[in-house]
Amino acid sequence: MTQSIATYSPSAGAQPRADAVPEEASSAAERRESLIVNGLLALLGILFLAPLLWIFFASVDVNASWALSWPRFTLAHFREVTRGDFLVSLVNTLLLSLVASAVSTVAAILGGYALSRRRVPLADGLMVTILFLTGIPLAIMIVPVFQVYAQFNLLNLWATGVFLGVCSLPFALWLIKTGMDAVPKELEEAARMEQASVLQIILYVTVPVALPSIFAALIYSFINAWGAFLPPLVLISDQSQITGPIKIYGLIGSSDVRYGDIAAFSLIYSLPVVILYILMSRPFSGGFSMGGAVKG
Amino acid sequence: MEGDVAEKPDGVAFLLLLPTLILLLALFVGPVLYAFYLGLTNIALMGPTARHFHFTGMFNLHRLVRDSLFWESLKLTAIFVAASAIVGVTVVGMALAVLIQHAVAWLRAVVGAIVVVAWMLPPLTAALIWYAFSTTGGTLSLLGGSQLDVLNTFPMFVVCLANIWATAGFSMLVLSAGLRSVPTEVLEAGRMEGASRWRVFCSLTLPIIQPTIVTNILLVTLLSLANFSLIYIMTGGGPGNATNILPIYSYQQALVFGKLGYGALLGDVVVIIATIFAYLYVRVSRITRMAAA
Numbered sequence: 259m260t261q262s263i264a265t266y267s268p269s270a271g272a273q274p275r276a277d278a279v280p281e282e283a284s285s286a287a288e289r290r291e292s293l294i295v296n297g298l299l300a301l302l303g304i305l306f307l308a309p310l311l312w313i314f315f316a317s318v319d320v321n322a323s324w325a326l327s328w329p330r331f332t333l334a335h336f337r338e339v340t341r342g343d344f345l346v347s348l349v350n351t352l353l354l355s356l357v358a359s360a361v362s363t364v365a366a367i368l369g370g371y372a373l374s375r376r377r378v379p380l381a382d383g384l385m386v387t388i389l390f391l392t393g394i395p396l397a398i399m400i401v402p403v404f405q406v407y408a409q410f411n412l413l414n415l416w417a418t419g420v421f422l423g424v425c426s427l428p429f430a431l432w433l434i435k436t437g438m439d440a441v442p443k444e445l446e447e448a449a450r451m452e453q454a455s456v457l458q459i460i461l462y463v464t465v466p467v468a469l470p471s472i473f474a475a476l477i478y479s480f481i482n483a484w485g486a487f488l489p490p491l492v493l494i495s496d497q498s499q500i501t502g503p504i505k506i507y508g509l510i511g512s513s514d515v516r517y518g519d520i521a522a523f524s525l526i527y528s529l530p531v532v533i534l535y536i537l538m539s540r541p542f543s544g545g546f547s548m549g550g551a552v553k554g
Numbered sequence: 555m556e557g558d559v560a561e562k563p564d565g566v567a568f569l570l571l572l573p574t575l576i577l578l579l580a581l582f583v584g585p586v587l588y589a590f591y592l593g594l595t596n597i598a599l600m601g602p603t604a605r606h607f608h609f610t611g612m613f614n615l616h617r618l619v620r621d622s623l624f625w626e627s628l629k630l631t632a633i634f635v636a637a638s639a640i641v642g643v644t645v646v647g648m649a650l651a652v653l654i655q656h657a658v659a660w661l662r663a664v665v666g667a668i669v670v671v672a673w674m675l676p677p678l679t680a681a682l683i684w685y686a687f688s689t690t691g692g693t694l695s696l697l698g699g700s701q702l703d704v705l706n707t708f709p710m711f712v713v714c715l716a717n718i719w720a721t722a723g724f725s726m727l728v729l730s731a732g733l734r735s736v737p738t739e740v741l742e743a744g745r746m747e748g749a750s751r752w753r754v755f756c757s758l759t760l761p762i763i764q765p766t767i768v769t770n771i772l773l774v775t776l777l778s779l780a781n782f783s784l785i786y787i788m789t790g791g792g793p794g795n796a797t798n799i800l801p802i803y804s805y806q807q808a809l810v811f812g813k814l815g816y817g818a819l820l821g822d823v824v825v826i827i828a829t830i831f832a833y834l835y836v837r838v839s840r841i842t843r844m845a846a847a
Contacts, residue, residue, distance in 0.1 A: 393832025
């Protein structure tokens with residue numbers, strides 16, 4: 259992404275940007291500039307925060323509505339949405355996401371190892387194809403997958419989980435293959451001397467060292483399935499198997515809208531994603547982490 | 555040791571790749587190809603042609619070119635992607651990335667966190683938040699003093715704003731990484747020459763991070779093309795057909811009106827559009843990787 263840097267300065271990149279500017283008496287102009295920068299950023303921050311506030315306020319408000327207003331505090335909404343069908347739909351979402359992440363991670367560990375360590379004909383072409391697949395919009399596969407699932411009586415939670423796992427597989431494979439490329443080959447050679455089988459080598463040598471990338475792939479697949487809306491909407495026919503987002507969608511459209519319950523349930527439903535995202539960004543301090551963006 | 559593993563194409567590698575290949579063929583590549591076949595059949599959701607459908611050749615294609623709703627939907631898709639992804643998300647993401655680079659530490663931590671949270675929220679939550687924000691009786695309508703239904707009055711504008719809100723964080727992260735890689739010496743040299751900050755940004759920073767910007771635009775376009783849930787939950791494609799972008803029109807035809815074949819064909823159009831952008835993305839990321847090496 260940054261190929262042009264080399265021509266400018268070979269020493270760039272690694273060194274931190276904050277050159278501790280000990281410039282002579284920073285002028286009024288400079289102070290005004292920093293005021294503008296911070297002011298603009300604060301304004302953008304407020305604009306981004308404004309829609310978000312509603313969900314927090316409404317979730318604890320006795321008189322919740324669609325509008326943002328200072329809440330008259332209650333925990334009744336949270337009590338209401340942590341039992342009955344609400345809880346069932348959350349458990350369904352969890353099961354769906356566990357199936358999806360297991361399918362994609364196990365397949366990607368085996369396949370990633372083969373692509374990273376073994377001689378695979380057309381490996382480069384395969385990797386490009388895989389990168390390419392990550393760009394295909396999911397919504398489009400719904401019609402053919404629905405048609406096939408309906409024919410084989412597979413319109414249920416488990417088969418939908420497998421489908422969602424496959425949807426995440428290309429990127430998981432990409433992550434894990436790249437992570438395994440960085441594992442020194444010497445580690446495996448010692449194990450091979452000891453007559454360890456390929457599966458043993460993968461399990462006891464490669465996987466532990468490549469764990470950060472495997473972990474990232476697992477969380478990526480989990481988050482994807484957790485957030486999925488259209489696939490569970492179309493591919494799960496049994497009402498007792500519906501997932502969190504479908505439950506909320508049903509509530510929004512109902513005749514008697516329970517604003518507070520919707521907000522509280524959406525908060526609970528969204529929380530795991532936020533936690534997992536923070537966990538995922540820990541092992542990588544690269545561009546795609548929150549830390550990286552915030553530290554500048 | 556290395557030798558005998560690397561030399562001959564081995565069965566072990568094939569076995570290891572087998573689960574991946576089976577899964578991808580059965581539930582990814584297969585469905586995409588199957589959709590192209592279904593798109594040329596008369597298959598329906600219910601009724602006699604649900605099971606006994608057959609190939610109808612160019613029939614659906616003829617219907618497609620004469621379907622004014624399709625052309626309208628294609629136009630709306632272009633507007634949605636261009637306005638929200640190419641312009642909105644990229645510009646807002648860039649503004650955030652630049653401002654965050656120069657702002658005080660606590661402010662960039664707080665704003666960075668808000669924007670990233672907006673990005674990683676599940677699609678349903680983002681759509682719900684924006685529905686509450688813009689529908690009758692929502693925050694925006696009350697700000698106007700009246701019971702104005704902002705979402706119904708400016709549907710496309712509001713869903714574009716929602717998409718920008720929900721995706722700008724991604725753009726910010728990508729562009730921040732690009733900005734960090736710009737050597738400060740270059741920028742300082744520019745400042746020494748007496749160029750204004752704006753000049754330095756336009757004629758030094760932008761050209762240097764141009765590959766990052768291109769990558770970012772392609773990725774955000776793909777993300778927005780696939781963004782069925784946001785619009786579907788907020789407007790269902792309406793009011794009328796005001797936000798009926800192709801993924802939604804395809805869903806409607808297939809699973810609401812039961813015309814699975816025609817719905818599949820509409821989906822194929824999206825696949826073709828996405829393919830072009832995905833192809834460009836692969837090309838660009840390959841070129842930059844080769845140049846970096």
